[in-house]
Amino acid sequence: MSDSNSAVTRMHKYNPELTDLVFDYMRDRLAMPEVPLDFPGDKQVLAAALAGLIKPEGNPAADVLKLYDKVVSRAVVSGDSPRFMAFIPTAPTKAALLFDMIVSCASIQGISWLEAAGSITAENQVLRWMADVAGLPQSAGGTFVSGGSAANLAALTVARETGRENRGLKNRAPVRIALSKQAHSSIGNSLAILDVEPLIVETAGFAMTVNDLTIALAKCDPNEPPVVGVVVTAGTTNAGILDDLSGIGKFARENKLWFHVDAAYGGAGLLAPSTKSLFVGIELADSITMDPHKWWFAPFDVAAILYREPRLAAAVHTQDASYLDVLHEDDDVINPTDLAYHLTRRARGLPLWFSVAVNGTKAYSDAVEASVQLTREVAELIRTHPELELVIEPSLSVVLWRKIGWEAKDYRDLQDRLITNQTAFVTPTSWQGETVGRFAFVHPGTTIEMVKEVFAAL
Amino acid sequence: MSDSNSAVTRMHKYNPELTDLVFDYMRDRLAMPEVPLDFPGDKQVLAAALAGLIKPEGNPAADVLKLYDKVVSRAVVSGDSPRFMAFIPTAPTKAALLFDMIVSCASIQGISWLEAAGSITAENQVLRWMADVAGLPQSAGGTFVSGGSAANLAALTVARETGRENRGLKNRAPVRIALSKQAHSSIGNSLAILDVEPLIVETAGFAMTVNDLTIALAKCDPNEPPVVGVVVTAGTTNAGILDDLSGIGKFARENKLWFHVDAAYGGAGLLAPSTKSLFVGIELADSITMDPHKWWFAPFDVAAILYREPRLAAAVHTQDASYLDVLHEDDDVINPTDLAYHLTRRARGLPLWFSVAVNGTKAYSDAVEASVQLTREVAELIRTHPELELVIEPSLSVVLWRKIGWEAKDYRDLQDRLITNQTAFVTPTSWQGETVGRFAFVHPGTTIEMVKEVFAAL
Known part of the structure; x- marks a missing residue:
């Protein structure tokens, strides 16, 4: 034996x-x-x-x-290298990395208050900080999920169900949610999963304004499914653009539309003194997605979903099973697992909690500000470069640029050249149908010299 | 500067x-x-x-x-303790734990072939092993997501869309999916998210049989939305029961129903010589959920979703965005991120890969078999105990038991007593409306002596 x-x-x-x-x-x-x-x-x-x-x-x-x-x-391009400037990089602090190892080492979960009061208290503390940064009321709360896609889906499920409930519609009644073409792909995919028809708002500029939204709504046929919510983006992944949070937020509250803010990439801009004001109106949100594994310096994979009224989310997402009854003996208790579409969950918010507790919030503000300042330096470099042009003025830390006369293949060749020489990882994107160069900066170790090395390789 | x-x-x-x-x-x-x-x-x-x-x-x-x-x-009950016998415990090997730390330490992701060919090759190698264990064809493939809920949602989204496609139905056309009441809560919640009406199959026994399914389908009104798929469970979380995989699987293939097998907890039973035969028919699945963080000895959080035809999943889940075009230059490439509802993802399959590579598959079989054998010993202990009864015969490693004369409060008091004394974490469940005792064993370090300590505290 x-x-x-x-x-x-x-x-x-x-x-x-x-x-x-x-x-x-x-x-x-x-x-x-x-x-x-x-x-x-x-x-x-x-x-x-x-x-x-x-x-x-x-x-x-x-x-x-x-x-x-x-x-x-060797065959994994390091997302945490300061030379990784593609997609959205990651840039975990050493404290966050080390604590993520502890979470692994000790199998720390954050499922329910019954099992995991300690880790949930710590996760909720750092969620409260994020909610404060966004200006959400004391009622707000949320949980950490594996990524922005899961966070957006969780929120939009609540938007759909709350919209039906408020309008006295039955289960599975058709409803719509408004968004612009600049919204992240995960919003479109979430709506497809939810069987919610998107109302695509045409925008006069690149950002969606309240005027764009009201025009789109005015064109709706009353026989079409009702629009129950609107999704705005606070920092598009492709170009860093912020929609008109304040105007649309007020309109949404007045018109009982669920107001979801996708700040998966951009939300950390709230921490930087020079970009904070761009986010005015985010405090009106019914739900906000912000990804710590992007610009909040936490390791893969973790996204926060915050709700103005968490009980609305719990009403939709709580899983009901005999063996789980013990988690719901007290009706007032909301478990992290009740706030999104997940059940078992790693306490993936703890690395952020530990790092913020150790490093302090000022260090976070400084580090985010550094990427914003780098972005401005790079924009100036492009403006003054004889062969380069800014495609649009950057808002946060994404830069779209073109080299005069270049075609798609030139940008792809540059990508290959740069990675072969280990200079940088830079991938093109498309903007208004044109292939252009793109940088996304979130690592405070990325320097203007590294960007100059990229331009030297053009 | x-x-x-x-x-x-x-x-x-x-x-x-x-x-x-x-x-x-x-x-x-x-x-x-x-x-x-x-x-x-x-x-x-x-x-x-x-x-x-x-x-x-x-x-x-x-x-x-x-x-x-x-x-x-201290305020997190350790899911990886051999004395944790509630819900479904976790029991990561030391190799898996250590490798999960490496994934944290080096920010290893597994998003796309362009960025992460190394980690994806390794993840796919261990997914192939799991597919082989289940007897899926060489066409099969999948990815690792954060948990069984996410895996089930990913699969059922594909079931819905493929069902519509095969029947020439338009977007958002109502369809239904069949399941029994014993299916996991996440199946019901997935269908709710998907706006898919469940067809609840009444079962003559505790497991769903092909006869149960055909009776339920025969009762359907042709004017009701078509049934496009069926979900069976290979090891219910509450009681470890397996539906009739073989009968329902054959019926599903003959009738062009998507055949999803939720083996989130039970799937590892395929590795144990004494339970392998219970899974005959799983090889007919269109999709299978199996959670390595349960009985495959990987740390939180990781679930595998396997598809018979991954291209059907990629057609549904691929996210389309300008800045991601570079990931999809080759139409034949399927990225892990295209196979479920996620985009950024930690290479969460690597700890399992490393542990299986180091320890070998035989050690896995032996460790799973150990829990099955412990379950049988515990069942015998209950059968021969004057005050205890088995509620049902265990199939895998979940045991439902009652103490004669006990009521709900007695089981809850026992739970408190056991955790206070650090004897075990044991929570009750309900079965046919009755509160009963429940053990779930997945840790090879859990011993019959530990279970005897629980019974000594009755």
Whole structure:
């Protein structure tokens, strides 16, 4: 019995050698002044390198770790390198990284008050800080989910159900939600999942204004499904543009439309003195998405969904099952798991909590401001460069630029050249049908010199 | 400039003292022969302990870590303790835990082939193993999401859209999906999000059979929305029951119904020689949910969603945005991010990959079998106990039991008594309207002696 038991628990026993191996690897990584950018990989080469690894008897840990270090990890472009300027990078603080390891190490979850009062209290403390930064009332609350897509879906589900409820509509009655074409793809995909027809608001400029919205609503046929909510973006992923939060927010409240603010990327701009004022009106939101793994310096993957009235979300998302009854004995208790579409959840908000507690909120403001200032320097560099043009004036920390005369292929060639030389990871985007260059800055270690290296490679 | 730069990058600089502090904490935790079960917490006491922590200037890291260690973490019941027998516990191997820390440490993501070919190749290797275990064809593929709820939603979205497509129905046309009352709460919540009306199949026994399904379908009015899919459960969370996978699977294929198997908890039973045969028919699935953070010994949070034809999922879930065009230049490439409702994603499958590669698949089979054997021993203990009864015969590793004469309050008092004494975390459930005792075993370190300690406290 004890022999057989020790055999089956072998995988769960402390192994000092394996621990040393992994700890040494991690310390080396943490101590790097700048992590390597690394490379795209070849599917066939990688598959060949890993072939046969999964087998009944296993492999020496040192061999597998070496394979990971030398082959697998080299074929992952490091999102946390200051030279990663594509999509939206990540830039976790060392405190946040280290605490994310603790969450892993101790299997810390944040499901229900019954099981996880400690981690939930800490997560709620940092959520309250985010709510304060956005100016939400004391009633506000929320939870952390795995990404902006999940956060937007959670919020829009509540928008749909609350909209039906307020209008006395039955289950599955058709309703619509308004958004502009600049909204993130996850908004469109959320609405598709929800079977909610989008009302696409035509915008006179690049940002959606209350005027755009009222024109779109005025054109609606009263026989069409009612519009129950509106989604605005506080910092589009593609270009960093903010919709008219204040005008649309007031209109939404007056007209009983759910007001969802997608600030997945941009929300951290609330922390920077020079961009804070762009967010006036966000305090009117019924729900806000903000992703700590973007510009709040937390590691993958974590997004916050905040609700003005969390009880509306709990009414929609609470999962009802016999074995879970014990979590809901007290009707007043709202568990994190009741506030989005998830059940088991890692306490993924703790790394942000620890890092903010240790570093202080001022360091966060300074670090976000640094990216805003870098963006302005880069914009000036482009303005004064004979062959470059700004495509639009940047608002937060995304820069769209063109090189005069360049076509799509030129930008793609640049991307390849830059990653081959490990200068930067920069991918093009499209703007009004034109392929253009794009930077997104969130890492405070990204410097104007690094951007100059990119331009030197044009 | 360099001064101001060093100020804003302070949070991102290597800090040997902080690293030592956290590494020492983690090593102590990893070296524990058995992690403490720990306690429920008091909301007010916890809030008071953390009050004022978030402030502009921050706090010494050692103080915050101490507060976490002494206060916060003590109020999180350890899901990875072998004495945690409630809900579905978690039981990560040391290799999986350590590798999850590496994923944190190096911000390893698994979004697209362009950025993350290395981590995706490794994740796909372990997904292929899971698909092989389930007997899915070579066409199969999938991705890892944050939990079973997200996996089920991803699959049922594809079920709905494929069902509409196959029947020539327009966008948002009403359709239904069949399930039994024993299906997990997340299935019902997924269908609610999807605006899909559930067809609740009445079951003659506790498991759904093909006969139950055909009777329910025969009763349908042809004017009602068409049924496009059926969800079966391979190991209910509440009681470990498996529906008739083989009968329903064949019927579903013959009748062009999407066949989704929710094996979130139970799927690992495929690895145990003594329960493998219960899963015959799972190989017919169009989609399968299996959660590595349950019985596959991976840390929170990770669930696998596997599709028979991943291209059907990519057609539904791929997010379309200008700045993402570069990910989809090759039409044949399917990114992990295209296979569920997510975009940015931690490479959350790597801890399982590393642990299986190191420990070998046989160790996994042995460890799962250990919980099945423990379940049988516990069932025998109950059968021969003068005051206890088995509520139903266990199939996998969930045991429902009653003490003769006990009422709901007795089970709740037992729960409190056991956690106060750190004997075990055991919560009641309800079965046919009766409150009963429940164990769920997934940790190979859980012993019959620990269960005897629970019964000694009755």
